[in-house]
Amino acid sequence: MKKNNVTMYEAVNEIARRRGFFWPSYEIYGGASGFMTYGPLGSLLKRKIEATFRDAFLKPLKMLEIESGIITPAKVFEASGHVKSFKEPMVECTKCRRKFRADHLLRDQANISDSETEKLTLKQVSKELKRHSIQCPECKGEFGHPQYFMTMFVTRIGPYSDSVGYGRPEAAQSIFVEFRRLFEVARERLPLGLVQIGHALRNEISPRQGPIRLREFTIADIEFFFDPQDAKCNLLKQVEDETLPLIPGTLKSQGLKEALEVKVSEALQEGYIATEWLAYFMVLAKRFLNSLGVPDEKQRFIEKLRWERAHYSAQGYDQEVLLDRLGWTEVSGHNYRTDFDLKQHMKWSKVDMQVFKEYDQPKSVDRVFIKPIRSTIGPAFKEDAKKVIDVITGADASRFMQEMKKKGYVLAENFRILPEHVQVSRKTVEEKGRKFVPHVVEPSFGIDRLVYIALETAYEKKKDRAILKFPREIAPIQVAVFPLVTKGDLGKKAQELQRKLSEEGLEVFYDESGSIGRRYARADEAGIPLCITVDKLTLADNTITVRDRNTWTQVRIKIPELVPNLNAYFDRKITFEDLGSISN
């Protein structure tokens, strides 16, 4: 769809820059792609979108919000798996310039296993490629030197320190890292939703399309924790009859391109969506986009196939919005992260991240206990003895013994542990409850994309002028106040009114330059829903006119009724026509 031979993308970016919503940063130094500055209108709009996000998600679920730092000690992202999966050795074919993952080439052409390639340094990768004389699978060309692509920003923490820090690529990790305290603060209830809205950094290879792919961006991560054995969503009733536009993975691999309208209850029955909470959040996400002005038919949820998913995700749907030029564009990801992150942090930090849930009735259960026998382990494993002891202490006793029975030994972390190394005992114990690692579903939104989408969705051309028809809730500026002409006391009266409305907490814009038509046009372009005009009659009977941005119709209203009516209007309690009596 083109309007006046200009795509909406171009038109929106132009208006964004000209009116001060956002623009590329550091322009005076030639710019740096992947960074963007929000101007006055943009930061107001972004703030309102974040407020809408809070209304849509935090309130109904009583979720709790946190705020943590961007610079994060390396350990955190080593534990979370990001260091490993954000860094890949790549090689480029010198002939056809295609790029490949070097580790995948070694796996596929030289039969080197993933766990082996992981351990290789760049030099070794290079050597192995040569040794197996691996060629470009596309054109049989030679490869250049392998290089790492590390898309996390790296820094050093402290002045002379060797301690590495990363710019967080998602806001989620600090929620997992701080989970124990947060759980305690939330008084140990499940399900529990924890939220963070904040900046994240990704050193994208090729950031493009302005606000759509940035190197520094605002992400809104919801980590919703629940008991996997009690995975029912108690609010499902509110959404189960609603439909979602879905492209499930199974159908996607069969070539399905158009989303199916699937009832939530059906999507769960058919197994399209793995868990109820995920489905529930997908409905909230759809409604949230509705409230930013995006209709259902411009939304869809498309499942990510196994190899497309993040390393932590057991199931993932992307919520996409259909844009004019950019096509289907991801605005949020809905991942079932299971207990992956908490378990990883448990493993690396050695801190117990399990939660305890009391049974209704205590249960007595037979349990197996295993203990390392140091006197036999010592001589057998020598310097590795300590590691072996840790392995045994940390193992799941019943599973350990099952394997022992089956094979006569247990192979753990490359240690062959024999029956003589462990002491086994059985006891009947009374269990008051169970300990488990909660599971997590994660809806995660890119706020900057939402800002862009709100703009593009609101954008309309009418009689050769641009109008941003924001839903009234997210309009950066709510009302404009104009004197019809600058002659006489109209200006004074209008400024008085502007001050009054501003004191009432409304975002107000005053303008008296140019003609009234020009001012209306400027207001439309800033997406201001209502324009209030002071005219000759105002001085006589204390009434003003209010003009609707979307229809350009006007009503006349007495000034004392203005504030309560405006409040009702912005709370969607009344329509524009209810504001006053139709004039003209």
Next chain:
RNA sequence: GCGGCCGUAGUCUAGCUUGGUUAGGACGCUGGCCUCCCAAGCCGGUGACCCGGGUUCAAAUCUCGGCGGCCGCACCA
């Protein structure tokens, strides 16, 4: 990161081929006049050769490098 195309005020654009212009226009923005309702009119003002090197007496113009943009490839956890 690679390849193709491209870069003149906030926007659109003339000029570049053939080096020498006070770099021209329109819209916007802005000040004033006028104006009782949708970018009206009149007068004034503001504002640009992406950055850096080279060639040359002289560079918007030729050349090299960088930065940025668009498209394609790759990447997108």
